Amino acid sequence: MFEHSDTINKIISKRKLSKGIHExxxxxxxxSKHTKPGQFVIIKVSEKGExxxxxxxxxxGDNFRIVVKAVGKSTYELCSLKQGDILFDVAGPLxxxxxxxxxxxxxVIGGGVGIAAIYPIAKALKEVGNKLTVIIGARTIDDLIMxxxxxxxxxxxxxxDDGSSGQKGTVIDFMEEELRNSKYDIIWAVGPAIMxxxxxxxxDKHNLPIWVSLNSIMIDGTGMxxxxxxxxxxxxxxxxxxxxxxxxxxxxxYVDWDSFMxxxxxxxxxxxxxxxxxxxxxxxxxWL
Amino acid sequence: xxxxxxxxxxxQPAEQRKNNFNEVALGYNYDMAxxxxxxxxxxxxxxxxxxCPVGIDIPGFIREIVKENLEGSFKILKSYNYLPxxxxxxxxxEVQCEGACVLSKVGKPINIGALERFVAxxxxxxxxxxxxxxxxxxIIIKNNKKRVAIIGSGPAGLTVASELGKRGYQIDxxxxxxxxxxxxxxxxxxxxxxxxxxKKEIFDLExxxxxxxxxxxxxxxxxxxxILEDYDAVFVGVGAGTPKFMGIPGSxxxxxxxxxxxxxxxxxxxAYKFPEYDTPIRVGxxxxxxxxxxxxxxxxxxxxxxxxxxxxxYRRTExxxxxxxxxxxxxxxxxxKILTLATPVKYVGDENGNLIAIECVRMELGEPDESGRxxxxxxxxxxxxxxxxTVIEAIGTEANKFLLSQFPDLKTNKYGYIITNEYGQTSIPxxxxxxxxxxxxxxxxxxxxxxxxxxQGIQKFLED
Ligand SMILES: Cc1cc2nc3c(=O)[nH]c(=O)nc-3n(C[C@H](O)[C@H](O)[C@H](O)COP(=O)(O)OP(=O)(O)OC[C@H]3O[C@@H](n4cnc5c(N)ncnc54)[C@H](O)[C@@H]3O)c2cc1C
Ligand SMILES: Cc1cc2nc3c(=O)[nH]c(=O)nc-3n(C[C@H](O)[C@H](O)[C@H](O)COP(=O)(O)OP(=O)(O)OC[C@H]3O[C@@H](n4cnc5c(N)ncnc54)[C@H](O)[C@@H]3O)c2cc1C
Ligand code: SF4
Ligand code: FES
Numbered sequence: 001m002f003e004h005s006d007t008i009n010k011i012i013s014k015r016k017l018s019k020g021i022h023e024x025x026x027x028x029x030x031x032s033k034h035t036k037p038g039q040f041v042i043i044k045v046s047e048k049g050e051x052x053x054x055x056x057x058x059x060x061g062d063n064f065r066i067v068v069k070a071v072g073k074s075t076y077e078l079c080s081l082k083q084g085d086i087l088f089d090v091a092g093p094l095x096x097x098x099x100x101x102x103x104x105x106x107x108v109i110g111g112g113v114g115i116a117a118i119y120p121i122a123k124a125l126k127e128v129g130n131k132l133t134v135i136i137g138a139r140t141i142d143d144l145i146m147x148x149x150x151x152x153x154x155x156x157x158x159x160x161d162d163g164s165s166g167q168k169g170t171v172i173d174f175m176e177e178e179l180r181n182s183k184y185d186i187i188w189a190v191g192p193a194i195m196x197x198x199x200x201x202x203x204d205k206h207n208l209p210i211w212v213s214l215n216s217i218m219i220d221g222t223g224m225x226x227x228x229x230x231x232x233x234x235x236x237x238x239x240x241x242x243x244x245x246x247x248x249x250x251x252x253x254y255v256d257w258d259s260f261m262x263x264x265x266x267x268x269x270x271x272x273x274x275x276x277x278x279x280x281x282x283x284x285x286x287w288l
Numbered sequence: 289x290x291x292x293x294x295x296x297x298x299x300q301p302a303e304q305r306k307n308n309f310n311e312v313a314l315g316y317n318y319d320m321a322x323x324x325x326x327x328x329x330x331x332x333x334x335x336x337x338x339x340c341p342v343g344i345d346i347p348g349f350i351r352e353i354v355k356e357n358l359e360g361s362f363k364i365l366k367s368y369n370y371l372p373x374x375x376x377x378x379x380x381x382e383v384q385c386e387g388a389c390v391l392s393k394v395g396k397p398i399n400i401g402a403l404e405r406f407v408a409x410x411x412x413x414x415x416x417x418x419x420x421x422x423x424x425x426x427i428i429i430k431n432n433k434k435r436v437a438i439i440g441s442g443p444a445g446l447t448v449a450s451e452l453g454k455r456g457y458q459i460d461x462x463x464x465x466x467x468x469x470x471x472x473x474x475x476x477x478x479x480x481x482x483x484x485x486x487k488k489e490i491f492d493l494e495x496x497x498x499x500x501x502x503x504x505x506x507x508x509x510x511x512x513x514x515i516l517e518d519y520d521a522v523f524v525g526v527g528a529g530t531p532k533f534m535g536i537p538g539s540x541x542x543x544x545x546x547x548x549x550x551x552x553x554x555x556x557x558x559a560y561k562f563p564e565y566d567t568p569i570r571v572g573x574x575x576x577x578x579x580x581x582x583x584x585x586x587x588x589x590x591x592x593x594x595x596x597x598x599x600x601x602y603r604r605t606e607x608x609x610x611x612x613x614x615x616x617x618x619x620x621x622x623x624x625k626i627l628t629l630a631t632p633v634k635y636v637g638d639e640n641g642n643l644i645a646i647e648c649v650r651m652e653l654g655e656p657d658e659s660g661r662x663x664x665x666x667x668x669x670x671x672x673x674x675x676x677x678t679v680i681e682a683i684g685t686e687a688n689k690f691l692l693s694q695f696p697d698l699k700t701n702k703y704g705y706i707i708t709n710e711y712g713q714t715s716i717p718x719x720x721x722x723x724x725x726x727x728x729x730x731x732x733x734x735x736x737x738x739x740x741x742x743x744q745g746i747q748k749f750l751e752d
Contacts, residue, residue: 030509039508044466050557050566051466073566089466091503219557219567222464222505223690224474224529225549231540240533240540245690259540262641266542270568277563 009087012063017145018138020070020288021113022079029062031092037120038098038213038249041066042221044089045077052078053218053244055117055190056093067116067145070288073274079288094221095248098211100124104185107178108153109171109199110136111191115146117213118190125188126152133157133178137171137191140164172198179206187211189252193261200252212252216243217266230263231256294396295324302621309478309560309593312618313377313402321406325353328398331390336400339388341737344368346385346400353403362411365404366418369736370450371443371489373412374472376405377481379733380612412488420454420496428456434750437462437519439506439691442470443732444525444723446490447739452746453496460519461498464505464690467556470527472732474556475548477586479593483555507694521718521746524698524706525739528724529688533681534578538635543570543643547579547587547682554590571596572677576646578602578632579682580609585616587680588624596678598624603631603651603664629653629664633671635679646674685729703728711745712738720745 012025031041035056041064042051052074058065070076081087098121106125110118115136126132132152137159138144144165150156157174158165167174172195178184179202187210189199196212203210216228223245230247231238233254241247279285298314299305305312316324328350336346345364352361365372381387381401389397410416420428434457438445441463449459467473469486494500506515515522531546533539550569553559557567575596577588584600592598600619602609605628609616620626634647650670653662687704699707699715705726712720722738724730 030504034509034511048558048561048565050568089503091464091466091505091509093508094505219549219552220465220474224531224688225552226531226533226546227549229533229540240535245693256540259641263540263542265640266570267568270562270570274563274566274568 007086009090011081011083011085011087014081014083017067018143020079021067021143021145022070023057023065023067023116024078024081025060025063025065026087026090027063028090031056031090032059032062032064035059035064035093036097037100037124039093039095040221040248041090041092042094042218043078043087045074045081046088049077049088050074051089051091051219051221053094053215053221053248055213057116057119067113069113072271073278076275076278076282076285076288080282091221095244096246098124098188098249100128102129104130105183106130106132107175107184107187108132108134109175109187109189109191110134111171111189111195112138112143113145114189114191114195114213115144118188119146119149121188121190122150123152126154133182133184135159135171135174135178137161137174171195172202175199175202179203179208184208193257193264196252197255197257197261200255200257204253210252211249212255213248214243214250214255214260215248216260216263218244220244231259292327294327294399295320297399297402302618302623305479306592306622309590311482312479315409316402316406318406318410321353321403322356324399325350325403327391328354329390336385336389336398339385341384341733342369342740344385344404349407350398350400350403353407358407358410359416361407362416363418365407367422370447370493371732371736372404373408373485373489374443374481375733375736376401376403376408377485378472378476380731382613384733408489409485412485417495418492423455431456431750432458434458434520435460435518436521436523436746437515438523438525439515440464440470440525440527440723440725441468441490441500442525442527442723442735443472444527444725444735444739444742445470445523446493447736448523448525448720448722448743448746449493449498450496451740451743453493453498455747456497457750459496459498461500462504462506462510463500463502465556466502468500468502470525471529474552475583475586477551477555477590479589480586505690507691512691512695516716516718519718520750521720523712523739523742523746524691524714524719524721524725525723525735526688526691526725528685528705528729530686530690531681532684532686534632534683536632536634538637538643540641541635541637541643542641543572543676543678544635545678545680547577547583547680548685550587550680551583551590554594560590560594569594570678573597574674574676575599575678575680576601576632576674576676577680577682579684580604580611581682581684582611582615583684584680584682585611585619587682589619589622591678591680592622592624599674599676600624600626601630601632601646601648601674602626602628604653604661605629608661627674631664632679636673643677643679644675646676646679648672648674687725687728708742709745710741711748712742713745713749718749720749
């Protein structure tokens with residue numbers, strides 16, 4: 001039952017969802033069998049690779065799905081793999097599952113690649129009987145991933161910055177509109193840090209709890225290093241939490257966004273070196 | 289009686305080694321090992337053995353070196369301790385076997401660690417295998433139907449695997465990370481313990497039929513109840529890997545590391561070889577390491593090798609430092625400065641969230657505390673600033689709660705460490721535990737000793 005298999009971590013299928021965003025289905029029974037919405041894996045793509053966290057977007061039997069946005073060396077490398085390739089290391093599921101239960105009216109917001117992360121949460125929230133409104137957004141209609149996968153929701157708003165999908169504006173614009181017009185009990189928002197920050201400010205104004213999924217830099221993902229630590233504010237000062245084991249979801253109203261976003265830039269210089277070196281090796285990336 | 293001088297081991301010169309991650313101690317050659325082995329008095333009642341937590345027949349393996357029977361020597365070692373190349377390198381022998389050697393009263397004790405290492409390295413170079421002849425085929429076949437799960441592949445888990453593997457049990461060892469060895473792999477640096485040696489010793493265990501499973505965070509990838517249902521016994525050896533932070537203002541700044549993160553990047557992820565390896569690390573020009581234990585020394589010496597000017601800040605005096613004396617000596621030789629009787633109270637950052645300075649305060653020693661060491665107290669108004677772009681906190685770790693959070697029925701004490709009896713048995717009869725997760729941070733050999741007792745406990749549990 002717990003035997004090593006040659007095909008563990010094999011890429012079963014791969015599909016391009018939009019420019020720079022790819023979907024992979026990976027064979028790994030350990031991950032697939034026990035994943036709950038909100039959890040993630042840590043992947044090391046190659047032998048000398050780094051460990052990067054990615055949300056588990058769905059599971060099906062022994063396979064699980066990830067949706068990856070190419071932003072630097074490791075994600076480019078991951079996106080350039082082909083069906084049948086085998087990932088070096090996959091560990092998970094990790095992190096605390098989302099608190100899925102009946103709340104009443106739930107607003108779920110996904111921005112960019114965060115749409116993939118919000119998908120299993122939205123689905124689970126619907127399954128336990130919540131009334132669900134989903135806002136997904138991207139820059140243009142071509143960037144909007146998984147736009148036809150949220151049919152299970154009571155209402156889906158598709159937002160594009162340029163209006164190319166009918167509704168023009170950012171997810172934050174539509175969020176504000178929703179909160180003005182309807183009564184909600186709780187919010188989930190996943191996307192770029194800056195989007196989650198703004199969403200949290202809006203939620204705060206309406207005195208509504210808002211779960212965000214923090215995408216901090218991680219190494220082990222098991223609470224052993226503190227690299228993912230984030231300042232969560234409370235009445236007095238603040239408390240250090242480990243995103244990998246205490247999260248990744250926190251109430252966005254209490255996240256110290258300023259320091260969180262600065263920590264994301266910790267390795268800017270080295271990331272640039274690694275990426276340029278990688279580009280030199282692979283050359284053309286127009287397929288992405 | 290005049291005691292002959294101890295044969296000193298060869299070392300990489302400080303000037304050279306501070307620029308590389310290669311092993312510092314080069315060990316003995318055959319002639320040196322024989323000379324050192326000849327100094328052993330072969331005591332009738334060898335006190336050294338009582339100083340060894342796993343009770344190696346020390347005069348026995350030393351005698352075989354003198355007789356030029358290295359294979360026999362290796363067999364003796366390996367029958368007590370499955371990881372001699374590791375223990376010979378990292379055990380604090382000065383407070384264990386060597387501290388207990390009779391010669392330490394009149395001169396320098398036998399260099400037992402260096403001899404152990406010599407024999408183990410010789411065996412490895414000459415491909416000498418350990419044959420499992422301790423147990424009869426019948427015992428091995430009889431045990432073969434019993435399955436034991438080991439959670440965590442640090443020294444404690446590896447020892448249970450070797451002890452039970454030798455007796456024929458079916459062992460599955462689960463590790464959350466992508467390499468096996470626990471602190472041996474992610475904590476202790478290459479220049480003290482080459483990773484190739486750790487790998488070699490660990491994979492020797494496969495010959496006993498031990499099944500290694502990496503990347504499996506137990507409790508998450510496999511729920512605890514499944515493990516309990518599928519196995520006849522379970523050993524928990526998850527260590528004390530959660531870092532403590534001082535929690536002073538500025539802890540979230542870029543450039544502030546726990547020693548665990550710093551060392552994990554350097555050792556497990558080989559960040560010292562960036563960009564050949566993908567994991568980056570930030571070490572600026574001036575690094576400060578806070579603490580006085582082995583972890584602090586390892587972090588400081590790693591930062592130095594990455595090109596920083598390094599200062600260790602410790603709140604007591606050098607006499608109270610818990611690190612091995614040899615390592616403090618090595619660190620100083622390499623040019624690391626030690627600032628004692630001081631502690632950081634605040635980290636100062638720039639507008640980009642990068643550390644630029646550390647505010648410290650002077651300390652003085654007051655009354656002794658529970659540990660018998662004099663308690664450091666703040667000297668009011670003595671605050672001063674040190675410039676630094678990296679700070680590494682090495683102030684200790686606590687119980688690894690990662691698995692335990694999924695295992696609420698397992699009884700722990702008020703510090704979060706698992707409660708066991710002398711055989712490592714926990715509040716759940718088929719679950720045993722040992723190593724740092726029971727004692728708090730200790731040593732490799734104590735984790736191995738705990739693994740040995742737990743293996744006996746598991747055997748009793750399964751066979752009685
Ligand atoms: C719990 C969790 C779940 C995640 N889920 C997903 C997911 O489902 N899909 C997905 O595409 N990404 C996800 N991420 C983000 C993903 O881990 C990063 O994009 C990845 O580590 C970048 O690695 P890289 O080597 O390609 O880029 P790098 O070389 O590390 O960085 C390139 C650029 O990305 C920025 N960056 C660095 N780290 C992150 C980060 N953690 N998040 C965002 N930007 C970053 C850097 O500032 C830099 O500008 C998740 C992160 C976390 C913590
Ligand atoms: C930097 C440093 C230097 C040191 N130097 C020395 C020295 O020179 N000499 C000495 O004697 N001692 C030294 N020590 C102490 C020594 O390394 C430890 O006491 C010893 O490793 C403890 O062994 P262990 O088996 O209990 O746990 P660990 O070595 O901590 O191993 C535990 C393992 O369990 C894994 N794990 C945790 N949770 C799970 C889970 N849920 N599922 C699967 N796997 C899991 C972890 O990933 C880890 O690999 C040092 C420690 C550090 C940190
Ligand atoms: S106590 Fe010292 S001299 Fe005596 S047997 Fe042990 S190592 Fe040899
Ligand atoms: S990633 Fe190391 S503690 Fe979270």
